[in-house]
Amino acid sequence: AVAGVAASLFGVELSTSFADSTAFIGVRALQGVVVTGSGLMTLSLVGELADHGERANSIGKANSVRFLASILGMIIAGGLYQVIGFTPIYTVIVAAFALALAGVWLYLPADESRSYGNPFAGLALNKRIITLTSFRAQYAVAVTVVRSWVSIFAGVSAARGGLAYAGLAVAFVLVAEKLTNMLCQPFTGRLSDDYGRSLFVFAGGGAYGLVALAVPFTPAIGAAIGLPETYELIVPSLLSDVAGVGAGYSLLGKLGPAFIPLLVVNGLLGVVDAFREPASMALFADEGADEGGIAASFGIRELVWRPGSVLGPVLAGWLWSQYGIATVFFVGGAFAVAGALTFAVVLTWFHGRGALTEW
Numbered sequence: 369a370v371a372g373v374a375a376s377l378f379g380v381e382l383s384t385s386f387a388d389s390t391a392f393i394g395v396r397a398l399q400g401v402v403v404t405g406s407g408l409m410t411l412s413l414v415g416e417l418a419d420h421g422e423r424a425n426s427i428g429k430a431n432s433v434r435f436l437a438s439i440l441g442m443i444i445a446g447g448l449y450q451v452i453g454f455t456p457i458y459t460v461i462v463a464a465f466a467l468a469l470a471g472v473w474l475y476l477p478a479d480e481s482r483s484y485g486n487p488f489a490g491l492a493l494n495k496r497i498i499t500l501t502s503f504r505a506q507y508a509v510a511v512t513v514v515r516s517w518v519s520i521f522a523g524v525s526a527a528r529g530g531l532a533y534a535g536l537a538v539a540f541v542l543v544a545e546k547l548t549n550m551l552c553q554p555f556t557g558r559l560s561d562d563y564g565r566s567l568f569v570f571a572g573g574g575a576y577g578l579v580a581l582a583v584p585f586t587p588a589i590g591a592a593i594g595l596p597e598t599y600e601l602i603v604p605s606l607l608s609d610v611a612g613v614g615a616g617y618s619l620l621g622k623l624g625p626a627f628i629p630l631l632v633v634n635g636l637l638g639v640v641d642a643f644r645e646p647a648s649m650a651l652f653a654d655e656g657a658d659e660g661g662i663a664a665s666f667g668i669r670e671l672v673w674r675p676g677s678v679l680g681p682v683l684a685g686w687l688w689s690q691y692g693i694a695t696v697f698f699v700g701g702a703f704a705v706a707g708a709l710t711f712a713v714v715l716t717w718f719h720g721r722g723a724l725t726e727w
Contacts (some may be wrong), residue, residue, distance in 0.1 A: 388575035415653030423649035428557025435550035475490025493638035506707030513700035529693035534621025557646035565647035572644030577704025584694035590625025
């Protein structure tokens with residue numbers, strides 16, 4: 369974990385030093401490797417320390433802390449970008465990583481446990497893992513596409529099918545999903561421990577796809593409920609003088625009727641995903657604990673996610689250019705619903721009709 373944080377810090381520092389796009393892409397790739405590795409180790413440690421009957425609840429609480437950090441980061445970055453531009457944001461990131469490195473080094477005790485053999489090989493053919501991956505491989509496309517294109521839909525120009533909102537307004541839209549996810553996960557994780565985790569994976573995944581279908585209709589929803597065509601949130605003169613932004617400064621820029629519906633819909637995406645995520649993580653952790661390799665189990669989970677997270681945006685970009693931005697959300701939602709249905713079929717085939725409520 370210390371090595372991962374240190375490498376991330378090094379990568380962020382390098383990314384501010386290279387103007388060449390090739391070097392920047394290489395540095396971002398380095399950051400991706402170390403962030404993935406440190407994330408896997410963190411999840412594995414939480415899953416290992418949690419009791420079997422409370423694993424989803426513990427993972428949900430850990431995820432809530434992660435979402436809180438993400439929310440603060442997005443708000444700070446969006447605000448700084450509007451006021452002082454791009455480069456100073458990286459200074460804040462470097463300082464945050466330095467504090468994280470110091471905290472991990474000083475307060476995280478060493479893990480003395482060791483696993484021998486190759487648990488990855490046994491888990492790869494585990495029927496429960498195969499059942500989970502039948503859902504996760506498709507859901508990766510849905511989540512990556514929907515999450516990425518919500519920000520594009522909110523920020524890109526109207527000529528390209530978007531809403532053309534300012535950076536901080538886009539940040540608030542994205543924060544809505546993370547905030548609801550953060551607030552719900554400890555509660556939904558505890559419920560999945562009590563009532564069956566596979567049921568929450570199925571219901572949360574399917575509901576995510578259905579809610580995603582509503583995103584391109586948010587302008588029509590806003591108009592239907594009578595929201596104004598344009599409005600602004602003006603900073604009071606006293607606060608604008610203190611902040612040094614000038615009188616009449618518009619905090620979120622010009623907003624349209626879609627803004628509030630988009631906030632609500634993206635918040636609902638966070639709620640339904642909160643039903644799925646801790647339950648899914650706990651199921652992977654359960655199999656890893658039984659086979660002596662929680663980290664290997666989460667490694668498979670991450671590996672299954674990657675193809676969809678890479679190919680999904682490529683597919684979405686092509687759909688956007690050929691058929692419009694609304695099509696992206698329709699296809700993304702369809703992948704989530706198809707993944708949930710596939711999961712239910714495979715689960716029933718391998719484990720019987722009662723498995724949906726027994727896992």
